[in-house]
Amino acid sequence: MKRLDRTEIIFKVISYALLTIFALACLYPFLYILVNSISSKDATANATINFLPDTFNIAAYQYAFEQKRFWLAYCNSFFITIYGTLVSMLVAICGAYALSKKRLMFGRGFNFMLVFTMWFNAGMIPTYQNFIRFGVSNMYMFIVALGFNAFNIILLRNYFSSISSEIEEAATIDGATEFQILTKIYVPMSKSSIVTVAMFYAVARWNGYLWAQMILVEDDYPLTVYIRRSVEDVVKQMEEDPTIMNKYNFSTFSVRYAFIVCSIIPIIVIYPKLQKYFAAGVNVGGVKE
Numbered sequence: 001m002k003r004l005d006r007t008e009i010i011f012k013v014i015s016y017a018l019l020t021i022f023a024l025a026c027l028y029p030f031l032y033i034l035v036n037s038i039s040s041k042d043a044t045a046n047a048t049i050n051f052l053p054d055t056f057n058i059a060a061y062q063y064a065f066e067q068k069r070f071w072l073a074y075c076n077s078f079f080i081t082i083y084g085t086l087v088s089m090l091v092a093i094c095g096a097y098a099l100s101k102k103r104l105m106f107g108r109g110f111n112f113m114l115v116f117t118m119w120f121n122a123g124m125i126p127t128y129q130n131f132i133r134f135g136v137s138n139m140y141m142f143i144v145a146l147g148f149n150a151f152n153i154i155l156l157r158n159y160f161s162s163i164s165s166e167i168e169e170a171a172t173i174d175g176a177t178e179f180q181i182l183t184k185i186y187v188p189m190s191k192s193s194i195v196t197v198a199m200f201y202a203v204a205r206w207n208g209y210l211w212a213q214m215i216l217v218e219d220d221y222p223l224t225v226y227i228r229r230s231v232e233d234v235v236k237q238m239e240e241d242p243t244i245m246n247k248y249n250f251s252t253f254s255v256r257y258a259f260i261v262c263s264i265i266p267i268i269v270i271y272p273k274l275q276k277y278f279a280a281g282v283n284v285g286g287v288k289e
Contacts, residue, residue, distance in 0.1 A: 034261055064262060096156035114153060138217075
């Protein structure tokens, strides 16, 4: 067994200590939100809870679960996230495959125009005017309107470009079509990168707030917009009628934290299952010629 020298031991101790501190710093906000969502009304309102709850009070969650629009918003978020990710991945995979080919006519021009949209964009107001002019007012049009992301297409294009051209040539000689080459060779060999990009899209759709709040109607609001509107309504009601505080037995902060906890549960559940693909992504393109 190889013996470690003193400098390497010191380096590892310092590295592990820094990583532990960084991990705890990232974990603490989640712990703080969870603990305060189940703490007593007075303790949460006075911000006296930091690590452990002073009691077990689920009144804020009961209030959230009793709201019918909460479940409607939850379903809307799942719909926008699932179908929005599928549409975006269809666009990204097809676009990246075409742009990764040197034989593509005017390929340099298309790649330049794609990158140009990352350097310069029309801005929020012109983009909003375009959405309104093209009739983007429901979830279906909303999913299509936000289905394009230049950065993710470029990311997939770079992964596709790293795949050995000899594999494609062999498939072409065997009579494979472009669609078969894409679905049977490129997609399986780029599974890690595709899952990574899909996770980028899914998180963006799930956490999306600005455009959903500006474009969609109330019945189509996702969870993020509903949480903001609902918290504002609860705070306003409690400010106008302080007796509501005693009725529900929770503070306005508990409601906010309860909604936040509910909104991050799907991401917390799904992300660890996809973690292996992120780790494997660094090996994509390692085909030996």
